[in-house]
Amino acid sequence: MSPVLSPARLGRWAPPLALAAIWIAMTALNPRFLSAVNLTNLMLQIVAVGAIAVAVVLVLLIGEIDLSVGAVSGFGAAVVAVLSVKAGWPAGLAILAGLATGACVGLVHAAMVTRVGVPSFVVTLAGLLTWQGALLLVLGDTGTVNVNDTSLVAIAGTFLAPELGWALAAAFGGAAVAVVAVQARHGMATLRRSWPWLVGSAGAVIAVVVFNADRGVPLAVVLFLVLLGIGDLVMRRTRLGRHAVAIGSDASAARRAGIAVDRIRMAVFSLASVLAVTGGILAASRLLAVNQSSGGTDVMLTAIAAAVIGGTSLFGGRGSVWSALLGALVVGSLANGLDLLGASPAIRLIVTGLVLGIAVGLDTWARRSR
């Protein structure tokens, strides 16, 4: 039994505790923070950065970094917007083209890292500049492209009918019951294994109550959660995911064990850029536009901060896709709450910086004492 305050345990519990502390503090300062309207707004505000944070989590897991996620999200979204608005492509095709652009971008980064041997920090720093330039180029002289395709607008603008929200929650609850039942049949239904399903089901019910009190369950939030679920499955249950974690823990040991290190890196970098573009499309659908500041530097910084605050290690091999949700919630709740309080941009940056500093400190401490 580890001591109550072991670094590892603190590292695991710090993000949810921080989130709870922020929510309690913000509610105490302005009770409207916990209103259904604001919580719905909060969730819509975090999905884009959350999706980009998933990209960061994947790259951090293999022990690399991607500084270009923000720029790539803006570039990919600009490709989608321009193809849809200026070239008149159907939304589905435009989105596919945007995601394919992301995959190519990621492959270029990975090739530089694996074939040429340039550190990912430098490759993606160069990428940040390049793709920001590509964004300006694609947008052209007008600088802003308004998204008006109904399907693109619907991604972030659709709220499910109350019954449909309940149906989704019921479906998730049913799946949870089934999983726990299977675990029980194999004698594996310990609290340690089953709690995510129980907590998830309870969370789904509370979320549907809150969302239905406002405009309904936002489609963008459902998409984000599905993305997280798939990401979690891939990282924990597939060879790609387990090999990625092995590489992040110790690349040379992984290579000696016969893992195709470079192939996994290729896959993770392109997956990350595709996820970044997904985040960019979510952001464009919410703002109904792509402009020159889309995917700016603060998007990248916020996404990396979210991944690390959520508990993914900067040192590779440790973390989970869910930390993107947790971290995005922490960073998003801070920004949302401080906006409600009318805090200046200065205060917002300082507070977020302090929280990030504490998170990285905990991460470093946990790593040293392993």
Next chain:
Amino acid sequence: MSRARTAAAALAIAVGMLGTACGDGPDAERRIALLLPESKTARYESHDRPAFVGRVAELCAECETLASNAGQSASRQQAQAEAAITNGAAVLVLDPVDSTSAAVIVRHAAEAGVPVITYDRLVLDAPVTFHITFDNERVGAMQAQALLDEIGDSDGVLVVLNGSPTDDNAAQFRRGANTVLAAADVEIGVEADIPDWSPDQAQEAMERALTTLGRDRIAGVYAANDGIAAGAIAAMKAAGLDPLPPVTGQDAELAAVRRVLVGEQHMTVYKAVRTQARVAAELAVGLVRDEEIPAGVRTTWVDNGYDRIPALLLEPLLVTRETIAGTVVGDGFWSVEEVCDGLEPECATVGLAAGETP
């Protein structure tokens, strides 16, 4: 065990707060949101915000201003507008980061039944309630007319340096100036758009104009704002032009006012930002109290692609050497000390002396 108890206590507190959140909130006063676009240009935080907040406080004791600044991020501004509406703002006064993508903010506000006054920059394709800004075409016309008056019947040519090609305001300045210049019998030697209103780019454009036109043929320079004027003047000084031909400007930046004082720049245009902020505050309070804009405020209509929007266009003021005292200094925009520091002899000739700051 103790951890479980702590968690239970935290949950209890959170649930308790959820309960209070469903109530009416602690204060039911009237709220006005001011959404400013960025903090790098000094005017928003040092002139617009204090003037607006101060005027609201004067007019309406029960009103509160929720001011926020988006730091040049359109999505940040969207989140701040949502926060303002969540906080119960009864009216939004919006200076958009981006005239086009801010439409989503105005539409969201309209759905929530909150009227939007656009401030300084219009929002396109959205149900804006009222628009307040300066008459930009009038600014361009004033600049062009002042330039023509100064040139007289010289037979040289003009250099025209317009603002940023992506700025809708720049297009309006150019329209106003073109109307006046086209009516006069004057030849334009070189015309260029200056990307991002950049003084460096203006300097390069002026250097090219000097090369193509030759230094002796230039009768005057239409510079769309003071930054562009600064670049053009630097280029002409470097080329050894003496005396300098008349150069126009706009914004009444301190450096420009001092150039006007010593005769390097012919004129600038002062837009009374504080007046603009105070009038916007008066309109917002009117909307909060009576749910309508007072009759007679509207001076014109502007078309934003959605509808004809009632608008108030404020008059810009011409600043020349002789009128510095009566405009920027008289209005408290710049103090005598700031304008005259090191230029006391020139100040004395136009009746500006230390200690006269209102």
